[in-house]
Amino acid sequence: MSLSRLNTLMKLATQPTAIRAIQMQPQRNLSALSSESAGPGGHFKTLAISSPKPFVYHVELHRPSQLNAINKQMWMEIKECIDGLAINPDCRAIVLSAAGKHFTAGIDLNDMMNLGQALAETDDYARKGIILERTIKLYQDSISSLEQCPKPVITAVHRACIGAGVDLITASDIRYCTEDAFFQVKEVDIGMAADVGTLQRLPKVVGSQSLARELCYTGRRFEAAEAHSSGMVSRLFPDRESLLSGALALAEIIASKSPIAVRTTKENMIYSLEHTNQQGLDHIRLLNKLNLQSEDFAQAVAAQLTKDEKPVFAKL
Secondary structure: OOHHHHHHHHHHHOOOHHHHHHHHOOOOOHHHOOHHHOOOOOOOOOEEEEEEEOOEEEEEEOOHHHOOOEOHHHHHHHHHHHHHHHOOOOOOEEEEEEOOOOOEOOEOHHHHHHHHHHHHOOOOHHHHHHHHHHHHHHHHHHHHHHHHOOOOEEEEEOOEEEOHHHHHHHOOOEEEEEOOOEEEOHHHHHOOOOOOOHHHHHHHHHOOHHHHHHHHHHOOOEEHHHHHHHOOOOEEEOOHHHHHHHHHHHHHHHHOOOHHHHHHHHHHHHHHHOOOHHHHHHHHHHHHHHHOOOHHHHHHHHHHHHOOOOOOOOOO
16 A cells, blocks of 8 residues: 555545544435345334444344244345345444344244145155255245344344244354343254254354254253353343343444454354365455455554544445
């Protein structure tokens, strides 16, 4: 980077905060977002969406009377919502929580009964298999959308997080919970193996094959204290109100950073989970040969050198 370019960007970075804030003010009206930017509107029936802080979106599971059991519609809406926020320039961090008494009771068993009825309509095993494969893939893609989203996803869990809820949160970046939260890999108790992410992600999250297999083989309940000590969650909070406050505060901090830097960091950390250290180094080198030419880098360096207020970054 040339000295003249750095000086120019330092001048830009030291503009009055009010001017820069007006220039970079995020759009807070969800319904006004165009379909081209894929921002979720108010059409979801199982989710509640808000933007309580600049560049932060709060996604809430919203079937409280059903203990937020995840039905087919919620599976589809989670993916639609997260995929939309992934390319929404007004979103830099996502908090995922739940309304009502519990985070989630897991998969909606009424939906499972409906699936059973659909399978009963044919005696052909190949056709039954195709129905099941399509359904499982739909649910897998819903959960994986959190991991594939370039924006960090923070899950805030209160009380019960059962079955599919564990699949959901292990695909997120950061997990917080209340002190009265508890978790169960419940699938074994309904005669099936978890098939939408827990078996793949939980061992990496807790860093112990022994503990992960114990939880998955037995379906036993494990409390917040154990989840915290094992690394399943990184912070405990006394109640749901303080949990949400803490999660949103963290999201606000992340959203204040360079969106290019955060996006690249997440992408490389996920890539490095499945690759050797050298492959991870090669990957980040390829990304940064472009990203280090970004104005985000120049503005952040200038702010550090001049001890200026936090830089305000352009939308992606």
